[in-house]
Amino acid sequence: MCGGVLCSALVAAQPPAVPVETILVVPDQVDIDITAVGDLRADEQVTIRAEIPGRIAQLNFSEGQAVKEKQLLVKLDDAEYVARLEESNAAVKLSEHSFSRTQDLYNKKLSSRQAYDEAVALLEQDRARQSLERVLLAKTRIEAPFSGIIGLRYLSQGAYVRAGDDIVEVVKVDTLKLDFQIPERFLPQIQVGQAVSLQVDAYPATSFPGKVYAINPHLNETTRTASLRARVENPERQLLPGMFARVALTLKQRDQAIVVPEQAIVPQGNQVYVFVVSEGKAKRVPVTLGVRLTGRVEVLSGLSIGDELVVSGQLKLRDGAQVLQLPKPSPQE
Template sequence: MKRNLVLLLLCSLTAMPVQAETSEPSQPAGLPAEVITVTSASLTEQLNAVGVLQANEAVMVSPEQNGRVSDILFSEGQKIEAGTPLFQLDSALYDAALAQARARARLSELEYQRASSLLEKRVGSRTEHDTRLAQLRVDQAEVALAQTQLDKMTVRAPFSGTLGLRQVSPGDFVTSGQPLVELTDLSTLKVEFSIPERHLQQLQTGQPLSLIIDALGADAFAGEIYAIAPSANPTSHNIRVRARVPNPDGVLRPGLFARIQVETARHEQALVVPEQALILQGNQTLVMQLNADNQAELTPVTTGLRRFGEVQILSGLAPGAVVVTAGHLKLRPGMPVTPVFADAPDEDADA
């Protein structure tokens, strides 16, 4: 009898915990899905174009008169200032012509002074006086002409810049217009590019831009638009734009390929989500966000700018909304979700 009571008591004690566990209602487990928290960020609108760097000024220095090269006054690759003598041509004939013109002018000046003295004493005529004065002016003009021709036998730099490789040697006879050496101004470079005509209203002179030169790495160079063509190309409907790029260190070179970015607008408090968060249904764009109970809801949104895998949300979401970025296919509206935050900090890394 006692043995039966002990067995009955043990069975009752064993069954009590099982009865307590089965008495709680079971909760459905939510499907895991990757989510992000929508936050505001700075977003810029920009135009992208390509162009080729050009020298600010580039010219092939040439003589204005014929002559033999008597001296070369520079080194190849040298940086020079405007007006620096570069070539000296043989000027013996022009030296003699100037001396002759000065002698004639001196004689005319003496004759004019004599005529003026006689006129003051009323023993000379006004006609003789005026004739001597006119001859003096002619001879003085001849002196100026001879001086100019002599000066042009020295070939000078028209602007400051860097000299290239010379094309002649001392003793060569050169003619007017013959290329002697290239002169390039590299202190500032120009870049020309084209944009579609629909973007014309977004550009203006003085607007900053940035350039990335692939040959020089990922560093960006700053520039500024200084000219916009007054008309569009009737075939391509593009408009040419020119910008200046400072080059104080001489790193940039004409002919380099440049990728150009022009910032046209900035949105400081823009809401952005990853592109993979968007769901397209016909003409409607939706995102799947989680409500306060972590249940999936489809929300229509209006999109704006797209850049680097992100999309601007103009309406439909508020800052702090939790949006599904992966796992849409297995979710339906109203289903519970176990959120896995893609933008959560890495606990292992913090430890």
């Protein structure tokens, strides 16, 4: 007990409680990422070329059109190849008759073995030519090798093409390949199936997910980097082959991590601290920091889930000071 004057003096001597804002420490997920730059490539890309010479009779596509696998794209004038096949068919038919007669005579001992062998060779030669003419005729029809998007064509209908001339490109873009490189020190933490995300200048606010599916088995001897290839789904066709990409590769995920706002950290010399509230008083706690994120930082030690962490007003605190916890803002505020 104390007298009225003495008690009033003691109360007046106590410093006022420091108003602070706090949050409850809860578990969070932390992704340990490395960054790189890469290039997007088509999942499949091929230049359609003529395998035989001829005049383009039909172009059965429009530039930028989606096409299906085996869809007819180009038809060359086949009149000459049809005639050559008919000629070879006639030659085979004649050879078959000749062989039949020679075989009959040979069996009756009325023809020599040489004549029989020559008839066999002629028939085989004519059949081989017939097969070749069938193949050449089939090459007058040029089909899409896979489903994709038609590019810009190089020739017009009616143009004469030689074997090997470019006609148009077909590109598969529903799925893209992402090629990028990482330093060799990260290789032990890389495996097929690892998640990546990428951003491109065309859509700076959008992150596109992908997964690593191939790792080059040898390093670049100059840069000592490993080449990785990821597959990126592109159903909306926003991404295009040739785009430059900024890549983030997730090396590790920690599901029960403690992540706090950066402003809660109080540096002092070579050590960093936070303040927690316990029984109405501030307690200064040294912490060890981990990964830094945008506006947040991981705490590896010093904090526990369920602690009341001071996030505002800590600069006026000292260890053991009385605090006044301000109401937490409602979700609507």
